[in-house]
Amino acid sequence: MSTIWFLESATAGGDALFIPLESLPFRIGRDNTCELRLIAQDVSRVHASIDRQGMDELTLCDLGSTNGSFVNRERLGAHMATQLHAGDILHFGKSEFRLKSKPVPLNQTVATSGHMNMTVMADLSAPLPEHFALQEQEFLEMLTMDMVTVAYQPIVDFDHRRLVAYEVLGRGKHPLLPQAPIRLLELARLLGKEVALSEAFRLAGARAAAAIADPVRLFMNTHPSEMFTEGLYASLRTIMAIAPNMDLVIEVHETAVAEVDKMKRMAHRLKSMGIKFAYDDFGAGQSRLNELAEVPPDFVKFDMSLISNIDQASATKQKMLSRLVHMVTDLGSVALAEGVETEGEAVLCHRMGFKLCQGFLTGRPTLV
Numbered sequence: 001m002s003t004i005w006f007l008e009s010a011t012a013g014g015d016a017l018f019i020p021l022e023s024l025p026f027r028i029g030r031d032n033t034c035e036l037r038l039i040a041q042d043v044s045r046v047h048a049s050i051d052r053q054g055m056d057e058l059t060l061c062d063l064g065s066t067n068g069s070f071v072n073r074e075r076l077g078a079h080m081a082t083q084l085h086a087g088d089i090l091h092f093g094k095s096e097f098r099l100k101s102k103p104v105p106l107n108q109t110v111a112t113s114g115h116m117n118m119t120v121m122a123d124l125s126a127p128l129p130e131h132f133a134l135q136e137q138e139f140l141e142m143l144t145m146d147m148v149t150v151a152y153q154p155i156v157d158f159d160h161r162r163l164v165a166y167e168v169l170g171r172g173k174h175p176l177l178p179q180a181p182i183r184l185l186e187l188a189r190l191l192g193k194e195v196a197l198s199e200a201f202r203l204a205g206a207r208a209a210a211a212i213a214d215p216v217r218l219f220m221n222t223h224p225s226e227m228f229t230e231g232l233y234a235s236l237r238t239i240m241a242i243a244p245n246m247d248l249v250i251e252v253h254e255t256a257v258a259e260v261d262k263m264k265r266m267a268h269r270l271k272s273m274g275i276k277f278a279y280d281d282f283g284a285g286q287s288r289l290n291e292l293a294e295v296p297p298d299f300v301k302f303d304m305s306l307i308s309n310i311d312q313a314s315a316t317k318q319k320m321l322s323r324l325v326h327m328v329t330d331l332g333s334v335a336l337a338e339g340v341e342t343e344g345e346a347v348l349c350h351r352m353g354f355k356l357c358q359g360f361l362t363g364r365p366t367l368v
Helices: 137-143 181-191 195-211 232-240 254-258 260-272 289-294 315-330 343-352
Strands: 003-012 016-020 026-029 035-040 048-053 057-062 069-071 081-084 090-093 095-104 116-122 148-157 162-173 217-222 248-254 274-281 297-300 334-338 356-358
Touching: 016 026, 026 057, 048 081, 057 069, 069 248, 137 148, 137 181, 137 195, 162 181, 162 195, 162 248, 162 356, 181 195, 195 217, 195 232, 195 248, 232 274, 248 254, 254 260, 254 274, 254 289, 260 289, 315 334, 315 343, 334 343, 343 356
Parallel strands: 026 035, 035 116, 162 217, 217 248, 248 274, 274 297, 297 334, 334 356
Antiparallel strands: 003 016, 003 095, 026 048, 048 057, 057 081, 069 090, 090 095, 148 162, 148 356
């Protein structure tokens, strides 16, 4: 196999741009003799050069540019070369590119246009643009090789502090990626892989549940972009088949509550599948009480911003929260307090009418 190399970028209008490295060395700069001419003040006349090293390896050399050449956001020394790899993020001044490769059989003829010059107007909207995410290859490896795991956080009832369920919290286990779900979700957003990561976490949670002999109730998260899609229902059918002893509760972000007609259809489909649902982070944004009344969920998870230090809050705030809990309960939903960390918070929440508790007071997330 041989390798075709090219640079990927985007125009100021957001259109994809692919620049084949047909002639090596491949020079980048403002001069019209460069194979890639970048019209930008921070790009030197002959800024940098990409050349071959070995049969299918490339190197990048900065040619003494004023504003620098960067590989994965690390600036190269002047007139120093570094080996490149597929997926590397390259910056010439503020112009951003990703190096990509495509294998082709040795006996396959690749059509080229000979010596090619391309002129690109650079978009200088950011000091070092981040249209491309670092660690894309590692992230895709994590998904394709099932390198994710989960932690279970206990959910207990307030009356007896008895375990009644767990929330499934995803974690990464790729050695070159962060484990924390917040950082993985941010990387997924940059790569357009939020749904794939959400599905992977649920799948790992179901596999862990399948290893538990007794029936278990699990609260699993969804991503807003997969709401109301057929892909979500397919994903739920898959995990239910893996762990038939699982009593599944799907958490729906409050932003989806505004889609009343869609929520009604979703609630009906989930019920037909034997799946319950919860509104998550209730009170974190605009709490839509009217929509909540139109499609009452099985559970309402009150955001920790409402629970934190509630025992020390003003009487007005406490009264407001108590009324919200009673409104939710009157709709037939179970009120769950998230982020309970102190006994004072727990006692007051119980008095207000919360039925379920989740937080560090009653249990931290534990890897399974």
